[in-house]
Amino acid sequence: MDDRPWVVIVWNDPINLMGYVTFVLQKLFGYAYEHAEKLMLDVHHKGRAVVSNGTREKAELDVFRLHEHGLWATMQHDA
């Protein structure tokens, strides 16, 4: 059984509104506005940002919830 931790990455896309991405990150992860905004800006300027991490089950749930909200997210092993 692979116990290595997983990270959840949100990828930039030209369609999602910056304010919407910030709102979703706050809503799903309980982040303070400033932290959610920083993650959103990382997505926007760097192309991607790690928004959460944990077990495979937690990562799958986080990816699922992000997809439900229309964000483009993937999961992978923490490098």
Next chain:
Amino acid sequence: MLTRIVRLGDDRFAIDLDDDERALLVRLVDSLRDMLLEGPSDATRRLFPPAHANDAKLEAEYRELVGDTILEKRLADLDVVEASASATELDEAALTAWLGAINSMRLVLGTNLDISEDLDVGALTDDDPRLPGLALYQLLTEYLGEIVDALAGWDPRRRLL
């Protein structure tokens, strides 16, 4: 610009759209619902992105786990918008469904229009076939921004909490 969607209180939001806008939303609901019920397509692929970028086996397991849950959620959001299209007031649950539905419409429309970061709308000629779609895209953008502001309770320009 008049604000169409504002928070009135704890679980109450005013919806100030005219009849044409409401009729347009209902048409968009019907259109997106039809597309979703037809099955996977290029137009709606952005609504069902992969969870595993580089592992087909893990991706298949994820799809098996998730099943139609996301599709059902999207259809449920559309049902709420259709049922409340004439409402002048919504609660938070309904407005959140409007947010999901309008964001989905915008994702599909944006995919069809091939929206990119460097699209220069001002450089398009008057007969560019993308203009009507872009006008609709801009309208959905405005709605989305107002709903986010109303739900979040803050104005990102002023950073009030």
